[in-house]
Amino acid sequence: MEPAAADGDARRAEEPAPPLVSLRPLGLDDTDDFMAWASDDRVMRYLKRPLCANREQAVAQIRDTVLGHPWFRAVCVDGGHPVGQVSVWPYADDGGRRANIGYALAHDHWGRGIVAAAIKMVVGRVFDELPGLERLEAVTDVENVRSQRVLEKAGFHNEGILRSYIAGRAGGKAKDAVIYSFLSSDRA
């Protein structure tokens, strides 16, 4: 019979330290890292961005949709190279008061709390960096439970389910979505 452990915690495997997440602008120098997630359908399936099939398409996407973007950041871990992206895009018709937050993370880094940490950082600074911003909004496919958990961890409010909100891929039926928001006034 095993002796009772003096300290139950000693039996638990040591948990790895949470990853240190940082955000910085993403440029053409990051193309190869960008490809790691931007070419992966597991990562990109719920985003509106087209999948990058090759390096040329990745360069074009960075040049056309990242460099001039109002607020786009590479997500880095432990001071290393980019492993994902997070972006805030103000809607055209609203004087910059309402913006959509989107994100993608290389599949190898899922399950470590990186995106939730990145979103918390975004929420901590974007209302100051985009003057006039009142409402950050995130729309996720009802099936994208992982993304919903991330937003909840980051303090977003689940406002409800919007039926047939997201256009189906390749002409398929529209999908239901969950809409989340984080207001300027939600900052503690």
Add this chain to the structure above:
Amino acid sequence: MDHDVLPMPESTSMDTVTLRPFVLADLDAMMAWASDPVVTAFMTWGPYTSRDALLAFLRDTVLPHPWFRAVCLGGAVVGAVSVTPTDDRCRAELCVVLARAHWGKGVATAAPKRAVAAVFGDLDGVERVEALVDVDNAASQRALEKAGFTREAVLRSYCVVKGRLRDMVMYSFISTDPLVK
């Protein structure tokens, strides 16, 4: 004891409320609601003070629009209903506006009923018609609910109306939803 079901005011309106495309000659009828600050209180636009400005809107936005209809009661134009496609091809936004003289008669319910009966056939690819209503606009909320729309969410601080940040209620009618008779 048997109760005869009396016809609701809405059913009378359903018989006489029709939709048709706008023409330039509708300008004066439009001015009746577009210049009324009570009607436009919950709108992001208006009230119009200039006939020329409204004419420009009628000519440049309404006439070429993919789905913009005059709401007619008997022979008179009493309001407008539009369904505007968004950047997402599966969704389009419905807006209804009515002259104040015709509030409370069921026209605000009949117009969206007529719209959803027609628009999915007219606008290719649209599976969802949605409407955003100010949280304080109880009359419009009731009208959409009676027209068969589903209340889905309150979107906080969604847009600015007349200088104030407003919460908006999101309603939807999906192409497969049953039409309300």
